[in-house]
Amino acid sequence: MAASEKNIDGQIYVKKRDGFPWNILRGLYRSIFAIGLLFTISLVLFTISAVRILNAESKPLPDKMVLSYTFKSGLEEVVSSPSLTQPLLRPGATLNEVVTALTAAAKDDRVKGFVAKIEDMKFSVAQVQELRNAVVNFRKSGKFAEIYADSYGASTGGLSDYYLATAFDKVWLQPIGVVAINGVAAEVPFFRGFLDKVGVEPQFGHRGTYKSAVESITLTDMSAPAKEAMSSLLSDLSTQIIAGIAADRKLTVDEVRADIDAAPFTDDAALKAKLVDRLGYYDEIIGEAKARAGTVKEKTVDLLDYSDDVDEKKNGSAFHQMMVKAEKEKAAKDGTPPVKNKIALIIAAGEIAQFGGTHAAIGESGIQADKVARAFRQVQDDPEVAAVVFRIDSPGGSPEASETIRRAMMKTREGGIPVIVSMGGYAASGGYWVATGADKIVAQPATITGSIGVFGGKFVVRGLMDKLGVNAVTISEGAHAGMWSSIQNFSPEEMARFEGTLDNIYQAFIKRVMDGRHMTHDEVEAIAEGRVWSGEQAKDRKLVDELGGLDRAVEVARETAKLDPKADIPLVEYPARKTTLEMFADIAINGGTLAPKIEINAADIIASLQQSAKSEGALLKAPALDIH
Numbered sequence: 001m002a003a004s005e006k007n008i009d010g011q012i013y014v015k016k017r018d019g020f021p022w023n024i025l026r027g028l029y030r031s032i033f034a035i036g037l038l039f040t041i042s043l044v045l046f047t048i049s050a051v052r053i054l055n056a057e058s059k060p061l062p063d064k065m066v067l068s069y070t071f072k073s074g075l076e077e078v079v080s081s082p083s084l085t086q087p088l089l090r091p092g093a094t095l096n097e098v099v100t101a102l103t104a105a106a107k108d109d110r111v112k113g114f115v116a117k118i119e120d121m122k123f124s125v126a127q128v129q130e131l132r133n134a135v136v137n138f139r140k141s142g143k144f145a146e147i148y149a150d151s152y153g154a155s156t157g158g159l160s161d162y163y164l165a166t167a168f169d170k171v172w173l174q175p176i177g178v179v180a181i182n183g184v185a186a187e188v189p190f191f192r193g194f195l196d197k198v199g200v201e202p203q204f205g206h207r208g209t210y211k212s213a214v215e216s217i218t219l220t221d222m223s224a225p226a227k228e229a230m231s232s233l234l235s236d237l238s239t240q241i242i243a244g245i246a247a248d249r250k251l252t253v254d255e256v257r258a259d260i261d262a263a264p265f266t267d268d269a270a271l272k273a274k275l276v277d278r279l280g281y282y283d284e285i286i287g288e289a290k291a292r293a294g295t296v297k298e299k300t301v302d303l304l305d306y307s308d309d310v311d312e313k314k315n316g317s318a319f320h321q322m323m324v325k326a327e328k329e330k331a332a333k334d335g336t337p338p339v340k341n342k343i344a345l346i347i348a349a350g351e352i353a354q355f356g357g358t359h360a361a362i363g364e365s366g367i368q369a370d371k372v373a374r375a376f377r378q379v380q381d382d383p384e385v386a387a388v389v390f391r392i393d394s395p396g397g398s399p400e401a402s403e404t405i406r407r408a409m410m411k412t413r414e415g416g417i418p419v420i421v422s423m424g425g426y427a428a429s430g431g432y433w434v435a436t437g438a439d440k441i442v443a444q445p446a447t448i449t450g451s452i453g454v455f456g457g458k459f460v461v462r463g464l465m466d467k468l469g470v471n472a473v474t475i476s477e478g479a480h481a482g483m484w485s486s487i488q489n490f491s492p493e494e495m496a497r498f499e500g501t502l503d504n505i506y507q508a509f510i511k512r513v514m515d516g517r518h519m520t521h522d523e524v525e526a527i528a529e530g531r532v533w534s535g536e537q538a539k540d541r542k543l544v545d546e547l548g549g550l551d552r553a554v555e556v557a558r559e560t561a562k563l564d565p566k567a568d569i570p571l572v573e574y575p576a577r578k579t580t581l582e583m584f585a586d587i588a589i590n591g592g593t594l595a596p597k598i599e600i601n602a603a604d605i606i607a608s609l610q611q612s613a614k615s616e617g618a619l620l621k622a623p624a625l626d627i628h
Contacts, residue, residue, distance in 0.1 A: 067300065078347050128163050157181075172278045240536065344571075352394055353369065428450060443547060453506065454530075
C-alpha cells in the first residue's frame, strides 16, 4: 500500500511508488489486464459467432422470400473496423457487398422481391448510379422492388436519395413527409480574410490553371477558371440525374427540372406530381410486399444475411476447401500447369499516403501505398489469377505514394496479368495518377476524375505568434534546414526550389498520362491543368475507356484476359477479408485500443484548418459536392 503523506497545505495525498520493484509489478499488472481483456473480447466474439452459425444452420432460408435492406450513412468501399456499436460486432456493409447480393438475388428463384428503406443516406452520385444499376438489373429478372422513406430530404437536400429511389418500381413516402429535390450545389468557403486577421500567411503554389484547391486559403473569392470548371461539372451531374429520374418516372426532362425548381413538395403535392406512388408507413410496405410475394407468414430476410448464406454455399464447407487445396497441391507435384480460374479484386479507398497506422488495413486509414503494393505482389505470386480489377475511390494524396502503387500495377501487367481500374465516386489527382498504370479504365458517368495537376505549400504562423506574444528561436545546420518551418517565410532561393518541385511533379504526371493513355503532350495539356471532369466528360476526352460499375469492370477483365464468357470465375478479394475476430486480434497484437486517442495541439489546429479550407483535400485531390 502506498504511503500517505501531508503536503504543504496539510492535505493528505497518496504517494506513488516508483523504482524497483514497483515498476515491474505495475508492468506485470498491465500485461495481465491486457491479456485478460483480449481473452474476454475473444470469448465474447467466439460465442456470438457460434450462436450465429448455429442459428444459420437451424434456420435455413425459406423457399420463398422478400429481401429487405436499409440504406443509411455511407456505404464504404472497404470493410470498416469492427465497432461495439454495430450489431453482433459486425463491420459495416460495403457497396460491393450490397451490389453483389442483389446480383445473386436476381438469379435466385427463391427471392420474389426487394424492399428498401432510406435513412440519412450519404452516397456519392457515382455510388448511387452503381446501386441504381443493381436495382434495375434485379427488376429485369421479373422481381419487384419497392422503396420507402420518412422523407426524401427534409431540412437537407434529398435529390440523391430520390435519384436512388426512382430506380425502384414503386416509391413510398410516409404521410407528413416531404420530397426535397432542391438541386445540385457546391459550396466552397474562403478563409484568406480570417487568416490575415489572425496573422497566418499561406505560402502555396500550384500547377494547373484549374487546380483550385489552394484558392480557399489564398484568395477571398473563387477564380474565373475554378468557377468555369465547377459550373461545367455541376451542369453535367445535374443533367445525368434529371435524365435518370425522368426516364424512371416517365416524365419529361422539362417536367423534372420544373419539379426541382418547385421543391420541396409536401406529401400530397408529391403524390399529385407523380414523384411518389404511395403514401403509407413502413409496416404497410412490408405487409404489401409479403402479400405480393405470397410470404405473409414469413419475415423478410435482411439482404446481408442473404449475402452471408450465398457466400457460405458458394465457398463450400471447410472439408470441401481442404479437398480443393489437396487437389491443387497434387497437381503442382504432378507438374500440371495451374488453371487461371479467378479474378483478383483489390480495393483502395481514401486519401493516398505512403504508409499507414500499425493495425490499419487497406482503406481503414486511407490508401496505404505499401499495403496496396503488397496486395499486388500477392496477386503476382498466385498462378491462378487471370486478371485484376483495381477499385479506386480516392480524391488524391501523395504523389510518391501514388507512384508506388502505379509501379506495383505495372509490374503485375509485366507478369502477364491485365489490370482493369474500376473508379468509384472519386478517382482524381493522385487517384488518376494511379489509374494511368491500368490496361483499361471503367468509370461511372458521375465519377469525379482527372484533376491532372499539383499543389503544395505551408502556413507561416509568425504573425499569429507575435499577436500571442510567443517567441521561437531556431538553431540549424544547412542552408535550407528551416525551409519547411512554419515560423518563417520561404527565402527567394527556397521558393525557387519549391516551384521547381511543383514543375517536376506536374510534368511527371503529364508523362504518365501520355504513356498510359497513349496521348501526345499537347493532347494531355489540353485536358489537364488541374481540371476535374465527370466520368462521362472524361470518356469523351479519352481519360476513361468505358462507363459502368464494378460489374462492367469485371466483364472487361474477363474479355482482356480472354476467359471463357460462360465459365463461372469467382472474384476474389486481395488481401483476404478479415473476420471480426481477426480484426480485434490484430488491433490487440499491434497495440491498438478500443477508445479513440485524442491529442490537440497548435500543429493539429493548423492542419485541421488547412484540411477544412480545401475543396480538394491532400496534395492531389478533387472537390466534394453536395447534392440537394
